[in-house]
Amino acid sequence: MPSLALFPLGTVLLPGGRLPLQLFEPRYLELARTLAERAEDDRRFGVALIRTGHEVGSDAVRDLHEIGCEARVDAMALADGPAGPVVHLVATGVRRFRLDGVDPDAQTPWTTGRVAFLEEPPVDPVHPDGAVAELSARVLREHESYLAGLGVQAEPVEASPGQLAYRVAERMALDPRDRQRVLEGADAATRLRTVLALLRRETAIVGRFGAVPTPPSPGGASLN
Template sequence: MIETLPLFPLGTVLLPGASLPLRIFEARYRQLVLDLVNEVVPDRRFGVVGIRQGWEVGEDNVDAMYEIGCSARLGEVQQLPEGRYDTTSTGQHRFRLLQLDTEAAPYLMARVEWLPDSTPQQDSDQLRERLVASARAAHERYLATGLRVEGTTTPDDGTDFAELPYSLAENCVLAPEDRQRLLAETDPVARMRAIRSLLNRETEFVRRLRAVPAQLSEFAEHAGTN
């Protein structure tokens, strides 16, 4: 199904179910907030796409955006001085960008195609149980390093299999490229494997990084005695 959405390019990647707090100060996006609140845009819904390079997308560099994005529903809105807003939105559904429109509104508009999950190439109840257990274990090891996004919680045991990788990623400090990889993966089994792999990689990276200062200080002591 193809629809038209207002588009908000960001230097981060929004995942389904994730919270998105934003401070809005640019005139075009202040107008977007007003249009969402006043239901000029239906359902208070807009699209979020990650930016591959830089922090802003204009008419001359729209190709810098990722092809796969996530819709969001505007929630709380707090008006600030000088026409700014603090907003909170929630990620909803994945989409593929089809066509951009830089003229219909002060902000970007886009024709998008909703992107549902595909049928896993390998699947069984036993496989899913093993993957959930190993992904949650990887998540616990990651959180034990002390890296955690404030204000987030560990996913409930009843979290849907297809949504669990997004929920596990929400309270982890992952690079936009890694979050984009999860968003773009349509096979839920492959997505679970991907989040497990990412968490194991990041945990090992932190473990090795924390071992470096002790080694460097040892080298410094040796250098000082010569």
Template sequence: MSRDTPPGRGRATLDGVTARLPVFPLGTVLFPGLVLPLHIFEERYRALVRHLVGLPAGAPREFGVVAIRKGWEVAPTGPDGRPTPGGGDVTLHDIGCTAELRQVTELDDGGFDIVTVGKRRFRIADVDARSAPYLTAEVEWLPEPGGPDETAELLAARVIAVFRQYLGLVRADPEEISEQLPEDPTVLSHLVAATAALTVADRQRLLAIDDTAARLRAELRLLNREAALLRQVRAVPVPLAELASPPTPN
């Protein structure tokens, strides 16, 4: 796609077809269906929000959220103290998820507090740091499950059971564990990936998996790993000498 195409206007919306998106590098991984609130303070991303808000009624107000592989998302400043165009020197992961703008609150200083929801996964084909104040990218939409999957449904039941055990180890309030978990295998797989205490690398690998059943299998392994580590940490006794030591001021 040529660089004079307006950022945020997709060329197509079918799986496997390319589109152009504004891109927001973050130190986190967004999954479809998950809520992501953001505080927008940099001028380049203020411009992005203004662009999205100014789109015609009915146009998709989406931008791509991509986890940072290396670097920092805050842009360096120029001699005048303002962020330089194109953003900081960052290396991005290849797979991201679009964030749909749901709520915008303009602040007195010109920034924004926004609420977004993850929509659809994509793979970055090319990044453009010159045609807009913020990064834009040519992306390819990734496939999503289109119907019932018996294997995924069976795995979902196992993931729910293991996830509840995991929550029992990480949450102090047992009542929180009784929360309703989604029965839809794909929705469940995204929720578990986003809420379990996993590394960005673990979450990124889960986001990159196209097949729900395969994602659930990977989550079973990760949840069992994390639960085993938590049990091991809790089983380590506190030395008696440490219990006898007076508390320190820090």
């Protein structure tokens, strides 16, 4: 069973999504050094949403959601911060995994998990099955209605049928637990149905109150 370094976060990384991080806690600076020593395509770690606890401190990893996303490091830069060195890191979500537990043999200062990578059922990008094609069209229509309610002009969502739910969810003001529901969808149709329900819920909220809360910004994530 593969082992994977874990970042427990208060945000959800979706496959294909971008995640900037600022690392300045000693154990994560050491992990950054370890990643930098690897071949570029092997600079990978896992992101898991914290169910209870915090991103820092002794209780940070006591309870994590089971489904997470592997991240590939695209860029890292070392800088001097007010309290010492800081690593600015940008990563991209790659594939989903199931966290089966902490690896007791890893002996790393950061949390290392034993994971099983989840296979993605194929969706033909040219001729998607009827359910996925219909759901994709409905999601795009509902997304336009959602944005229109906010007074925002809809921009084209460029994504394959298997990734469409992820890209639409990223453009919505969602609680991390809602994004987690999307991540946990086993296939494209399941994820699209989840996003469709979320769009309808959020559109109803916009219609009633005229606004939605500002979503948490992944750009503010840090591990100190």
